[in-house]
Amino acid sequence: MNSSETLKTTRSRGGLADEICRKIADEIVLGNFAPSTRLDEVSLAERFNVSRTPVREALKQLSIMGLVEYRLNRGSVVAAMTPEQLDQMFEAIGEMEAACARHAALRMTEDDRTRLRELHVLGRLAVQDGDMNRYDVLNLELHTTIIQGCHNPVLIEMATSLRHRISPFRRTQFRNMERMGESFAEHSVIVEAILSHDVITTYRAMRTHLLSARSATSRAAPVWNNPAADNSTYK
Amino acid sequence: MNSSETLKTTRSRGGLADEICRKIADEIVLGNFAPSTRLDEVSLAERFNVSRTPVREALKQLSIMGLVEYRLNRGSVVAAMTPEQLDQMFEAIGEMEAACARHAALRMTEDDRTRLRELHVLGRLAVQDGDMNRYDVLNLELHTTIIQGCHNPVLIEMATSLRHRISPFRRTQFRNMERMGESFAEHSVIVEAILSHDVITTYRAMRTHLLSARSATSRAAPVWNNPAADNSTYK
DNA sequence: GATGATTTGTACGTATGTATA
DNA sequence: ATATACATACGTACAAATCAT
Numbered sequence: 066m067n068s069s070e071t072l073k074t075t076r077s078r079g080g081l082a083d084e085i086c087r088k089i090a091d092e093i094v095l096g097n098f099a100p101s102t103r104l105d106e107v108s109l110a111e112r113f114n115v116s117r118t119p120v121r122e123a124l125k126q127l128s129i130m131g132l133v134e135y136r137l138n139r140g141s142v143v144a145a146m147t148p149e150q151l152d153q154m155f156e157a158i159g160e161m162e163a164a165c166a167r168h169a170a171l172r173m174t175e176d177d178r179t180r181l182r183e184l185h186v187l188g189r190l191a192v193q194d195g196d197m198n199r200y201d202v203l204n205l206e207l208h209t210t211i212i213q214g215c216h217n218p219v220l221i222e223m224a225t226s227l228r229h230r231i232s233p234f235r236r237t238q239f240r241n242m243e244r245m246g247e248s249f250a251e252h253s254v255i256v257e258a259i260l261s262h263d264v265i266t267t268y269r270a271m272r273t274h275l276l277s278a279r280s281a282t283s284r285a286a287p288v289w290n291n292p293a294a295d296n297s298t299y300k
Numbered sequence: 301m302n303s304s305e306t307l308k309t310t311r312s313r314g315g316l317a318d319e320i321c322r323k324i325a326d327e328i329v330l331g332n333f334a335p336s337t338r339l340d341e342v343s344l345a346e347r348f349n350v351s352r353t354p355v356r357e358a359l360k361q362l363s364i365m366g367l368v369e370y371r372l373n374r375g376s377v378v379a380a381m382t383p384e385q386l387d388q389m390f391e392a393i394g395e396m397e398a399a400c401a402r403h404a405a406l407r408m409t410e411d412d413r414t415r416l417r418e419l420h421v422l423g424r425l426a427v428q429d430g431d432m433n434r435y436d437v438l439n440l441e442l443h444t445t446i447i448q449g450c451h452n453p454v455l456i457e458m459a460t461s462l463r464h465r466i467s468p469f470r471r472t473q474f475r476n477m478e479r480m481g482e483s484f485a486e487h488s489v490i491v492e493a494i495l496s497h498d499v500i501t502t503y504r505a506m507r508t509h510l511l512s513a514r515s516a517t518s519r520a521a522p523v524w525n526n527p528a529a530d531n532s533t534y535k
Numbered sequence: 536g537a538t539g540a541t542t543t544g545t546a547c548g549t550a551t552g553t554a555t556a
Numbered sequence: 557a558t559a560t561a562c563a564t565a566c567g568t569a570c571a572a573a574t575c576a577t
Contacts, residue, residue: 082360082565115567118353118566121543125317125360126364138573140574153455157454161395164395164399219388353547354545356565538576539575541573542574542575543574546568547569548567552564552565553561555562556559
């Protein structure tokens with residue numbers, strides 16, 4: 066009955082639906098639930114030791130967030146994307162993050178800027194070590210720092226939401242050293258522009274950077290939206 | 301039992317939750333449910349002649365959309381915004397629509413451009429007649445046309461969602477002829493830039509335009525988030 | 536194409552938590 | 557501060573729809 070981590074059911078407060086929502090979202094974002102995976106309500110309910118009700122509410126929320134597709138009377142699946150949709154997502158992310166970065170160049174606090182510098186330095190070390198996994202983490206943190214640097218909760222929320230939506234599709238972004246080096250070089254321009262409050266360069270460099278990331282990821286894209294794909298449930 | 305429009309329940313198929321969600325969203329966007337209005341589950345259920353279950357699911361969806369605030373164990377209210385939050389929303393909308401407009405300048409079809417021209421001409425007539433209500437409608441349609449002109453579903457969805465979220469707060473945007481005239485003049489620049497594929501002018505003009513709208517609306521902002529405001533339910 | 540099995544959709548009841556006197 | 561009233565949270569039961577055979 067007690068599935069592994071259900072100890073957490075110590076449950077400080079109610080809000081089961083929100084908790085389930087977060088858990089499923091994590092599984093999706095972390096790649097444990099792959100795109101097109103069927104999300105069966107009873108299985109999920111059993112997995113989390115709750116009834117179907119909070120699971121259903123969580124799935125409804127996730128469908129609005131775009132992480133889950135909700136087909137009527139036919140259950141939910143982890144959102145899948147055609148290469149075309151992925152491209153559109155990247156375009157949107159580029160616009161959002163470039164806007165965030167522009168504001169960040171004007172609004173970042175000293176602490177923000179310090180963290181930005183630190184992360185970039187750590188990124189350089191990761192590149193020198195050829196440690197792509199570590200660079201991937203640092204890359205994410207750097208972008209997060211810049212996004213949050215705009216200090217506009219609405220922009221932050223939108224950009225973060227978009228990042229979550231594509232995360233299941235970018236697990237292989239840095240497969241080769243070449244792309245990692247390019248990425249770092251682009252980061253250098255961005256970081257320097259932000260630190261010198263140069264809004265125009267910041268904006269352009271961030272857009273350029275995300276266009277590069279777009280093509281890099283698109284090239285790496287396998288056959289996701291396999292039409293007659295696996296009906297395999299996650300378990 | 302049959303409240304006025306419940307005839308509509310002819311919708312044989314399920315999807316009640318989504319339908320309720322849409323209905324409540326409409327009421328909010330149209331201003332029938334004012335910000336800070338309490339959304340009582342049983343009252344809503346009775347109003348729509350359904351049980352509380354689909355209402356709850358709808359409220360969860362609406363909270364993710366940002367139209368409703370969901371406080372745990374304490375029910376839902378129509379999302380209210382402080383002037384500061386409203387300002388942040390406008391900033392985000394400015395970024396989104398400017399991005400949409402830039403893409404629209406490159407991607408609009410001939411039909412799109414024709415419609416843009418038509419709407420702008422109709423807007424001029426409304427200004428000449430001093431018809432603010434009509435201009436308000438045309439203004440909305442023009443912006444919608446531009447947003448959709450980017451032909452990126454993700455950007456369109458985000459921009460549209462933001463517009464819905466602020467709609468309860470902008471019902472008094474055009475109270476004076478002066479602002480209407482300004483708005484039309486700004487539209488002229490934008491429309492011309494789009495029609496001549498001038499991405500830079502389009503982008504800058506749209507940002508400027510929405511900054512103007514921001515200050516105009518902010519100035520008109522009354523005491524929305526009244527702390528000890530009415531607990532009046534919508535009925 | 537019809538029928539049974541499985542899964543989703545809705546209703547309702549009870550427990551729990553919050554607000555109020 | 558305690559008790560009472562009331563609204564929400566979750567679980568369970570049943571109805572309806574889809575899928576497989």
